[in-house]
Amino acid sequence: MTTPPDISTVGIVGGSLGGLFHAVALTELGLDVNVWERSTGRPDDRGAGIVMQPSVAWFLSEFCGVDTNQVSVPVTHRQFFTKDGNVRIMPMRQQMISWGTIYKALRDKLPGERYHDGQPVTALAPAPxxxxxxxxxxxxxxxxxxxxxGSASGHRGLVAPGGASRYAGYVAYRGVIDEADLPQELATRFRDAFSFYDGDRTQFLCYFIPGDFGTTTPGRRRMNWVWYVRADASELERITTDRNGIGHSLSLPPGLIASQVHTDLLVRARSTLPQPLRELVEHTREPFLQAILDGRVTRMRNDRMLLTGDAAFVVRPHTAASAEKAAADAITLFHALQQAPSADAALQAWEQVRLAEGAAIYSQGVALGHRLGLSGMETTAATTG
Ligand SMILES: Cc1cc2nc3c(=O)[nH]c(=O)nc-3n(C[C@H](O)[C@H](O)[C@H](O)COP(=O)(O)OP(=O)(O)OC[C@H]3O[C@@H](n4cnc5c(N)ncnc54)[C@H](O)[C@@H]3O)c2cc1C
Structure with missing residues (x-):
């Protein structure tokens, strides 16, 4: 591998998927890489689902030596439910993976001593x-x-001042259920399918993802669902306040939903969703939720500091492209550093390509949210970072 002579050491702020994609790719280049991650320990494997897109698949297979067919659940078609439970079928092959499976593949590849968890970066400064x-x-x-x-980046301003992310006016309630806990008749309704219900200013979608230890054996997988629901600022505050009265503002992890919010969700499911989808919500012991955010930047590079993943563009999940975008950032950087005559030329070329791509995915996500009636074309209240 050849790299520009003026880069040999790399420091990465944040050790989630975005940071790990870069750590693995740059280690492959022979660079001396360290990752600092604020949180401690491994997240458990109840991570929710991710639609596997080409860059993630390429990354796992080329850099991590993973056979992606072994760690993902194939779907053969999309099925669109009507309110009365009928379906319209559209053939479309995709692979579904889980956050935990991607995370584990990346961590397994990176030498353990290069990942410093429980060590927040307290400051970052440019240097010659x-x-x-x-x-x-x-x-x-x-x-x-x-x-x-990530989306609430504390260091984004060093590269892109004023690039804070904003609440888009709706949330994603989410749930993960062990396939073994679903009645067989219900599980059969979702076999091989990416299922959708588009209602009045709401959308529900679900698919199977790998189960414990990445298993894709039918019967041992997990059902993953996402339900987009509008929520104004006061409703957001109410539903992200946990069962102990503690406010979480933009997300609520599994196991913490307040009982009244859970009850309201079940009531809403009964009045809004087609029966098979409603039953999924009813079978979910620990629903969790995430506020949908918009974030875009006009720069991704300030000399030797780069912005990547959700710290750069926070795109709506309808694009199924956030992990994909982070993987593509890393792959593009890998090739740019390999091919360009100098670090400056490589980083400049990288920024040009990734800025254009990020802006395009961002706009596509906002337009999709608008088309689903979930929000207007522009968002207003600044909420993070
Ligand atoms: C409903 C929903 C569905 C989704 N579906 C998909 C999908 O189908 N496909 C897809 O590709 N993506 C999907 N995503 C998005 C995806 O999960 C992530 O957004 C993506 O992986 C980018 O992650 P990131 O590493 O940039 O940021 P994050 O995952 O937010 O990670 C940032 C990390 O930085 C750490 N950190 C923060 N501050 C510091 C500090 N000072 N020092 C050290 N560490 C710090 C944090 O602890 C965290 O680990 C979905 C998201 C949602 C909400």
């Missing part, structure tokens, strides 16, 4: 020919800093 990453009392000089600290 690189950047300085502060973690607690330590200052790490690197030739390249990759900012992958």
């Amino acid at each position: 020919g690189g950047a300085t990453i502060h973690v607690g009392d330590a200052a790490h000089a690197v030739d390249l800093a990759v900012i992958a600290d």
